Amino acid sequence: MIRLCNVTKRYGETVALSGVTLSLPTEKVVALIGSNGAGKSTALNIIGRLIPASAGTVEIDGKSLRDWKSNELAKRLAILGQTLYTPARLTVEELVAFGRFPHSRGNLGAADLRIIDDALEYTGISTLRGCFIDELSGGQRQIAYIAMAIAQDTKYILLDEPLNNLDMNKAAKIMKLLRTLVREKKRSVLLVIHDINFVSFYADYVVAFKNGALKYSGKTEDVIRSEVLRDVYDMEIAIKSYRDKRLCVYYE
């Protein structure tokens, strides 16, 4: 389980995250929502040890983040940032093979190669394995990075705005893939996301931030409500029912 205890992040005088205490459920799709600058990406990056917290502690499976050895934590937690640019010239297969780095330190064995093949197969990009990353579309590239996280074989997968700049088709495909990962491979997915309808349809659990503070957290049906969303986004959002799910309508 991922647990945050009184986590604060300051940039000089600016408080990006203020005293957040939170426990996140496992084997679920957990969505972090909120307006721009609400603190969701900061929280994700602190959990993913990309930035240090100014105060407070983060625990991964009962052990403080600072007590984990880098390599051991990498076998348990993978984070994919917003930027899908990589300076190195890599093919899809080479990128996915990097997922095995925490396990093999670059010396790939037969088991590693099988896992890489499985990850490519699972995400449906086997045919792209020889393509260079910079030749792919945004959606294909995102899926390649998710395949790398699958090959990394971690319990937790953290994604920062994975649907940025994707069309509806690709975005839905990625959300379905993440759901399948949770259902079939028992992974815990934690993602920062802006589209609350994708949250409503694909997330199990929602954490809402506002002005650097934790505002709400709970099951999707408890958070995707008009009064909660009005408080989080400072605007009227109507909720309609569609296929037993809640559809958010935010056009006035």
Next chain:
Amino acid sequence: MRRVPSSKAFFFAFAAMAFLCAAFALFYIFSGVSAETWDYNIPRRLKVVCAIAVVGVSVGISSVIFQTITANYILTPSIMGFDNLYLLLQTLVIYFWGGGQLSMMDSPADFMLTLLLMICASTAVFFIMFKGRGESVYHTVLVGVVLGMAFGGLSTFMQVFIDPSEFSVLEGRMFASFNRINVQLLGISAAVVCAAGAWFFSDLRTYDAVALGRERSISLGVNYRAVVLKSMVVVAVLTSASTVLVGPLTFLGILVVSLARALFPTYRHGILVPGAVLAALCALLFGMIVTERALHFAVPMSVIIDFAGGLFFLLLLGRVKNL
């Protein structure tokens, strides 16, 4: 669709480069040698080839590491102002102690002192450059360029106050030369370069992951901060050893890394680094042959290298999308 070069293609590229290096080295050592000049020419030329080997290894490794940790393919320590730091230290010695002191600094003890000074100063500069590195690579680049300009400006300012005869001593240090090398100093440099190179090679595969960028390498379990600190020390040691030994070769690094990336298009440092070293050896040996045999020492070798490297640098500026 572009294709990934096969292992066979890399092998042939390595073989061709190694053959070219050997051919240049043999031509340089033995061409124009007669029985009368053998005793004079052969030891001198062997010494030059050894110095070229030390500088080639040092520039090849340090330039690739530097580009990997800055995630930028057009920068090298020299371009970021390292040469200006060397020049500033040389200017400071002449300014405070006079040209006699600089020309006498050829004993192993003095050489070690200069080397140590360069390593400390350059490590300090790299630390300043990489402070806040987590925020942006542009910060690193900007700080490096500004510091380089500041060192250059300060050197020029102090040179105005130096006696013209002493300035001529300094002028000799502004251009790299393989012909004034002391064998003892060459041995020390070789040992330093070997030690730093071995330290780098002990962790070679980690650099493959670092080439993916900071966020991804952390996610893959790389202790990023430790790798960057180690890299700064290795780059400072390697660059200092070669610069103190022969003098500044500003554009050699960018020339050889660009050649290596063109010939060995891979992220794997196990291929890229030896490729850059071979490219450096070829470039330096070719430059030496042109300087000695074609131009009869009329133009310093560093001018030829910097001219070719400078052209490459301009070409890269036009081609690279992400500075």
